[in-house]
Amino acid sequence: MVEEVILLGYWASMFGMRTRIALEEKGVKYEYREEDLSNKSSLLLEMNPIHKKIPVLLHKGKPICESIIQVQYIDEAWPDKNPILPSDPYQRAQARFWSDYIDKKTYGPCKALWSETGEKQEAAKLEFVEVLKTLESELGDKSFFGGNEFGLVDIAFIGYYSWFCTYEKVANFSIVAEFPKVISWAKRCLKRESVAKVLPDSDKVLKSISEYRKIILGIH
Amino acid sequence: MISLYDFYILNEKLKNKLRTEEFDKRKRDECLKLLGFWISPFSRRVEMALKFKGVPYEYLEEDLPKKTPLLLELNPIHKKVPVLVHNDKILSESHVILEYIDLTWSNNPFLPQDPYEKAMARFWAKFVDEQILPLGFMSLVKAETGIEVAIEETRELITYLEKEVTGKYYFGGKTIGFLDMVAGSMIPFCLARAWECMGIDMITHEKFPELNRWINKLNEVEIVRECIPPKEKHIERMNQIVERIKST
Numbered sequence: 001m002v003e004e005v006i007l008l009g010y011w012a013s014m015f016g017m018r019t020r021i022a023l024e025e026k027g028v029k030y031e032y033r034e035e036d037l038s039n040k041s042s043l044l045l046e047m048n049p050i051h052k053k054i055p056v057l058l059h060k061g062k063p064i065c066e067s068i069i070q071v072q073y074i075d076e077a078w079p080d081k082n083p084i085l086p087s088d089p090y091q092r093a094q095a096r097f098w099s100d101y102i103d104k105k106t107y108g109p110c111k112a113l114w115s116e117t118g119e120k121q122e123a124a125k126l127e128f129v130e131v132l133k134t135l136e137s138e139l140g141d142k143s144f145f146g147g148n149e150f151g152l153v154d155i156a157f158i159g160y161y162s163w164f165c166t167y168e169k170v171a172n173f174s175i176v177a178e179f180p181k182v183i184s185w186a187k188r189c190l191k192r193e194s195v196a197k198v199l200p201d202s203d204k205v206l207k208s209i210s211e212y213r214k215i216i217l218g219i220h
Numbered sequence: 221m222i223s224l225y226d227f228y229i230l231n232e233k234l235k236n237k238l239r240t241e242e243f244d245k246r247k248r249d250e251c252l253k254l255l256g257f258w259i260s261p262f263s264r265r266v267e268m269a270l271k272f273k274g275v276p277y278e279y280l281e282e283d284l285p286k287k288t289p290l291l292l293e294l295n296p297i298h299k300k301v302p303v304l305v306h307n308d309k310i311l312s313e314s315h316v317i318l319e320y321i322d323l324t325w326s327n328n329p330f331l332p333q334d335p336y337e338k339a340m341a342r343f344w345a346k347f348v349d350e351q352i353l354p355l356g357f358m359s360l361v362k363a364e365t366g367i368e369v370a371i372e373e374t375r376e377l378i379t380y381l382e383k384e385v386t387g388k389y390y391f392g393g394k395t396i397g398f399l400d401m402v403a404g405s406m407i408p409f410c411l412a413r414a415w416e417c418m419g420i421d422m423i424t425h426e427k428f429p430e431l432n433r434w435i436n437k438l439n440e441v442e443i444v445r446e447c448i449p450p451k452e453k454h455i456e457r458m459n460q461i462v463e464r465i466k467s468t
Contacts (some may be wrong), residue, residue, distance in 0.1 A: 050347065050380065064339045066346060076335035089323035091307050096316045101297065134297070 005030035006058040008044050010037055012205050014159025015067040017198050018056040022071040022154050024194035026078040068099050071155055084152050095116045095146055098138065098155035105131045106160065112168050114209045115216060132179050139181045143212060154189055158199070161186040165202040166209045252277040254302040255291055257284045259457055262314040263302035264447045265405035269318050271443040272396070273325040315345060318398060330397045344384060344391070345402040352377050356411050356422070361465045371420060378407075378423060378431070386430045389437055396441055400434075408435045409448045417459045 007023065007030055009016030023030050033093040035054050036043055047063035049055045057064045059077065064070050075084040085092050109131070112124035137156065139145060145153035150214055164175045164186075189195045222230075254270065254277050256263030270277050273274075282291055282301050294303045304311045306324070311317045322331045332338045356374040357429045363370040381403065385391055391399035415422045425432050438444050 036332050050351070059336070062336060064336070064343070066343055069342045071344070073335050073339040074344070076338065089320050090306075090311075092323065093309075093311050093316050093320040097311070097313055097320065100313055100316065 004060055007032050008035050008041070008047070008056040008058075009033070009054045010035050012162075012198050012208060013054060014163065017159035017162075018067040018155050019057055019070045020198045021158070021194045022074040022084060023083065025082045025150075025155075025192075026074055026220070027081055028074070028078055038132050068103060068152075068156060071152060075152075083149075083154065085116045086146060086149075086151065091128045091146065095152040097140055098145060098153040101134075102131075102153070102156045110160070110163070110167070113171050114163075114213070115217075117219065121171055125167075125173060128167070129173070129178075132175065132182060139185055144185065149190065150192060154185075158186060158189045158195055161189075162202050162205055163201045166206045169206060170209065170213065221314075247308065251305070252460050253280060253305040254278070255280045255282055255294065255301050256303075257278045257301045259410070259449050259453075259454060260301055261405035261410040262300075264409070264449070265314055265401040266302045266304060266317050266321070268401045268405065268443055269321045269330065269398075271446060272330055272401075273321060273328060275321075275325055315342075315349075315402070322398070330392065330401070332392075332397065339390070341397065341399045344381070344399050344461070347380065348399075348403045348406050352381075353406060353411070355368075357414055358465070360420075361414075361462050362437045371422065375420060375427065378428065381407075382428050382431050385434045390434065396438070396444065400438065404438050404444060405447070408438065413449075413451065413454050414458045414462060417455050417462060 005023065007016070007019055009020065009032060011034060020032065033041075033043075035041060037054075040052060043055065044056055045052055047058060048054075048065045051063075051065060055065075055067055055070065057070045057073070059073075064073050071084060085095055106128065109124040109127035112120055113128060116124060121139055135145075142148075144150050145157075167173075168175055190199065252270070252275060256265065256267065256279060258281065267279070280290075282288060284301070286300060291301065291303065292299055294305065294310050295301075298312060300312065302312070302314055302317060304317045304320070306320075311320055319331065322329055332341055352374065354443055355370070355377060360367065360374060362368045384399075390396045392405060396404070412423065423431055423435075
């Protein structure tokens with residue numbers, strides 16, 4: 001029997017991490033396939049012809065694209081274990097709002113933080129700091145974004161934690177010093193098996209980005 | 221044959237259930253306000269959803285680009301319409317609001333029930349707002365020499381929707397659904413008016429027979445017609461917006 005669930009991803013992608021964490025939370029057996037983004041597989045191009053991006057989730061041969069949509073799908077297709085979204089409609093709306101906020105506000109700045117220099121990088125840093133301030137405030141004294149339970153918003157943002165060291169190093173600022181609540185939230189999330197298994201080593205991310213900046217941008 | 225006592229208990233349980241349902245309904249429908257803007261497809265689609273559910277609401281018009289203190293207070297993060305206020309709950313972002321409406325008023329569900337179909341509806345809705353809108357509007361308006369290329373690129377994206385609606389009355393099947401509200405508010409009754417004032421026939425009958433059929437079907441739906449901005453006034457306003465974007 002062919003694997004029912006296949007995930008096409010990339011080790012450092014915080015988007016792919018979301019979907020993997022969701023699958024791990026639900027205890028779903030899946031096959032993970034690492035994509036070489038400089039040489040995308042024919043399966044990836046066939047299953048995500050519009051965006052040609054990872055992650056792509058395949059369930060019984062049918063593709064689902066976009067990580068937040070995938071996480072919600074996983075929650076609905078495997079409803080019996082570890083609910084990712086709350087059952088109350090308003091709480092669900094809040095979870096969707098914040099995961100959408102994270103997507104809209106971090107995508108551009110986070111990419112520019114590691115791939116740019118000078119003014120563009122500075123502007124990206126300021127934008128990302130604003131996001132961190134908002135999230136620090138939204139977190140408050142809660143254990144997780146949704147309250148006491150690990151859920152969608154935590155899954156949406158935790159992957160970025162593996163990139164914090166990289167952002168701090170290349171853009172010269174401290175997240176650890178300025179955002180203690182976000183940091184202790186991240187460490188709390190890392191205690192979960194799903195997160196610990198999926199998140200890559202921060203050092204590995206930093207090394208990879210440093211290489212990129214050395215070769216492409218000429219920065220040592 | 222049940223005893224009088226059993227009958228009494230059953231009756232009490234039924235009365236209690238009806239009282240709770242009635243109370244729930246009254247509580248749900250208690251206070252519903254929508255902050256919107258007449259030309260915003262994002263607020264128009266929320267109106268479609270509320271009318272689809274038959275839920276009464278109070279509409280408050282924002283005179284954009286001026287933003288009222290109320291809007292800034294209710295949506296400090298994005299400072300945008302639509303904002304839905306339901307009793308003490310404040311919601312923003314149209315897709316979030318639509319899903320909230322569908323769950324809160326469970327009659328006539330407009331999102332598919334099957335998880336895969338639901339995921340597809342969400343994917344295409346995101347595609348309309350995050351791919352078709354930026355390319356089919358901002359990029360197009362700003363493209364001076366490259367406009368033909370921009371038009372073709374937009375048509376390529378729209379072709380995906382043509383395939384999605386083929387063989388169906390609506391994206392939602394036999395009746396309108398979530399994707400019809402999202403795509404309907406955005407494409408035929410918003411972007412098409414921008415294209416018209418730029419002299420562009422984007423969704424040609426020849427290339428997009430299914431989408432044209434869908435647009436005609438949408439026009440037959442009363443709640444959709446009630447939620448479309450009046451054409452002439454809309455095109456006039458679109459003209460102003462297009463000119464303003466071109467001059468920046």
